[in-house]
Amino acid sequence: MTLEMEDIWGDRWQVEERRETAHGFDVLLGRPKGQRHGKTIIVTAGLAAHFERHRQAPSTLTLPIGGTAIKRIRRLLGHHRYIDNAAWWDERIDDLIRLTAAEFAAAHDVKEHTAAVARLRILGPTQRPAFWWRAPEVSDLLRSTATMAEIATILDVAAVTVRRLRAWTPAQP
Incomplete structure (x- = not known):
């Protein structure tokens, strides 16, 4: 049977x-x-x-x-590995734009490096607007008594960049 x-x-x-x-x-x-x-x-x-x-x-x-x-x-x-992978990232594009690589990695269970590489591959390099450090709130922060490390963390730049930006920022407007 x-x-x-x-x-x-x-x-x-x-x-x-x-x-x-x-x-x-x-x-x-x-x-x-x-x-x-x-x-x-x-x-x-x-x-x-x-x-x-x-x-x-x-x-x-x-x-x-x-x-x-x-x-x-x-x-x-x-099921197609490459198409499925592209669709997975497309479904999460808003988070990829909005969150940092570390936040994205935590939210979506991927490695931080993977999120950073995907952001660069999908969105391209991101740049700040020209003369962004001249904005009043940034200039005030650069002139403040905060340490270079604290300012670097707030602005998401390297400490050496803070030193250079402080040199380019006038003492008082």
């Missing part, structure tokens, strides 16, 4: 082999009903859901199937 079932697209299959997994579903192998076809993996709802959970990291699938089969199933499910 052969078991028959439908895959996620509604096609009928004859199940010929079951491979147990530790993920709460079996990997089923079989042939399309009524066709002379080699035995292949049947894409069940449980298998498709497992692939979706591991979409960004297919190497963590831990299934009793080979690499070629994994690639074939990913292709059938429309």
